Amino acid sequence: APADPQLKYCQQVIREIFKRSHLNYSHPFLAPVDPVALNIPDYTRIVKHPMDFGTIKKKLDAGEYHTAQEFEADTRLVFDNCYIFNPPDNPVHQMGKQLEQVFEQKWAG
Numbered sequence: 409a410p411a412d413p414q415l416k417y418c419q420q421v422i423r424e425i426f427k428r429s430h431l432n433y434s435h436p437f438l439a440p441v442d443p444v445a446l447n448i449p450d451y452t453r454i455v456k457h458p459m460d461f462g463t464i465k466k467k468l469d470a471g472e473y474h475t476a477q478e479f480e481a482d483t484r485l486v487f488d489n490c491y492i493f494n495p496p497d498n499p500v501h502q503m504g505k506q507l508e509q510v511f512e513q514k515w516a517g
């Protein structure tokens with residue numbers, strides 16, 4: 409089936425997410441969470457479906473998303489995982505909120 413035309417819009421969103429200007433709050437979300445490096449052994453028990461924007465970018469470039477909705481579902485998984493694992497008082501929770509604002513603004517257009 410022809411690719412969803414909205415998918416090229418997803419490329420724009422990913423380009424925005426990876427901009428250097430967002431690095432202060434985007435860096436925890438640009439590559440898979442490494443429970444060993446971060447010393448959070450319970451991460452794999454708490455977060456059933458890990459996701460990150462590096463993986464999303466790879467899937468987008470590999471044509472693994474057939475609709476923009478599939479892309480959006482993976483992006484929401486990144487933020488939901490962050491809020492499940494990092495309590496509101498944890499700086500990473502707030503960084504997720506900051507990056508989510510960037511996403512919502514770009515996604516809502």
Ligand SMILES: Cc1ccc(Nc2c(-c3ccc(O)cc3)nc3c(C)cccn23)cc1
Nearest residue numbers: 435436441446447448489490493494498500
């Ligand atoms: C003891 C402790 C507590 C919290 C964290 N969270 C955290 C996460 C994280 C991101 C997404 C996610 O779904 C889960 C965790 N990424 C980091 C980074 C890059 C540095 C420091 C903390 N970080 C790490 C260790």
